[in-house]
Amino acid sequence: MSRSDTPLVLVVDDEPAQRALLSYNLEAAGFRVATASDGEEALLVVSEEAPDVILLDWMLPRVSGIEVCRQLKAQRGGADAAIIMVSARSDESDRVRGLETGADDYITKPYSVNELLARVRANLRRVRPARAGQVLDVGDLTLDPEAHRVHRSGAELHLGPTEFRLLSALMEKPGRVWTREALLDRVWGRDIYVDTRTVDVHIGRLRKALMAQGGDDPIRTVRGAGYSLD
């Protein structure tokens, strides 16, 4: 099955030891993990990989966590993710400020691993409600993962396995622009190496299939960035 079923958690912390610890625990719990050591990197990862949950350290070098949080929320794609602020201070005012800035949740050190995982799962549920098995609906497109069927305005379309997974990924966050790398990761799996141009070809094939029975091209090419479904 495709990787895209496993939720992605982004850990933003400047301490390598903290990142390693969090990654370890999260991966042990079955999540995919991406890391970033500062706000800039975090923004990059968010635009590339569209994480589902972001664990954001309050005390970051150069740019404060709050600022990063604000930017993440402002950035397209970041708005889809749940942001959990991690802070050493249990100060109430910090908490309020964090949540005001757009954080979805707030957790103070020291915390237990279970507590952390609980927060991540809880936010994940909110952000990505029970995706498995749910019928996806975007515009005149309908994708039923369980029956493995795709319809456009009622008419059934025939897609190959890769096109099917590609369309699932695109339909999960309509409007979002996916880089080729992100799509490779989600549709092909992160350990497989294939050329990024392969994505182009499959997007082409997907377009052909989607327009086989008429209708506009629902896939938008963003030059220099990637593709999105509208």
Added chain:
Amino acid sequence: MSRSDTPLVLVVDDEPAQRALLSYNLEAAGFRVATASDGEEALLVVSEEAPDVILLDWMLPRVSGIEVCRQLKAQRGGADAAIIMVSARSDESDRVRGLETGADDYITKPYSVNELLARVRANLRRVRPARAGQVLDVGDLTLDPEAHRVHRSGAELHLGPTEFRLLSALMEKPGRVWTREALLDRVWGRDIYVDTRTVDVHIGRLRKALMAQGGDDPIRTVRGAGYSLD
């Protein structure tokens, strides 16, 4: 004994001891049992194995049973199962909340094994009347589990035992795509090891039998995924 005729009960409880106890009692009563220790796992099992009854502990770690229940009901496949909430509290408000969330029944600890089994059977009858000897009907196909007979457009077909079980499994959720692994699990049993290609061969034999007296092939092959009955 035909595997797919045996109802599947999913036990969701975070306590290993509870799971073991319930499994033991349910299996002794002739049910097949699957277990899950949290909501996430439960959702997975539901989408993979399509249980008939779900015994859901109210007090789950991290995610409350209510939340899990809501998600199960929302998920395709979960809606077909009866959900019985198991709670330590006999509180009336809890009961109401549970039922409001979509639970089909409610049982409070302490309960006797007989009481538990009675509830499971009662809900099973409601949810899967086929158990009571009711025939399965899909398109022009009719399968009578009790009489062990299959008809297509009135004409009786001859199926071997494995083909019969295979068809029962497929007919239980028409349209749903079953992976070879899921079918092996359901038709052959989870402890038996046979090659997944064996499924192909039996699908072939089943098709042959189904089309012996004319008619289209009712089984759809989904490349890279599995089979489904339409």
Added chain:
DNA sequence: GCATTCTGTGACGGTTCGGTGACAGAGGTC
């Protein structure tokens, strides 16, 4: 305008996947 970069797409070789006939073994029946 021109040069450059990026994208769409047809073609192609190679691979994987699924259908099927053949076969040997297990188990049951007479």
Added chain:
DNA sequence: GACCTCTGTCACCGAACCGTCACAGAATGC
């Protein structure tokens, strides 16, 4: 024992699918 049915595995073939490339055309920058 002699049949018969059913089962799981294998080998083979054809079809579907995949990844890459080359080239043309579009978009962008200067």
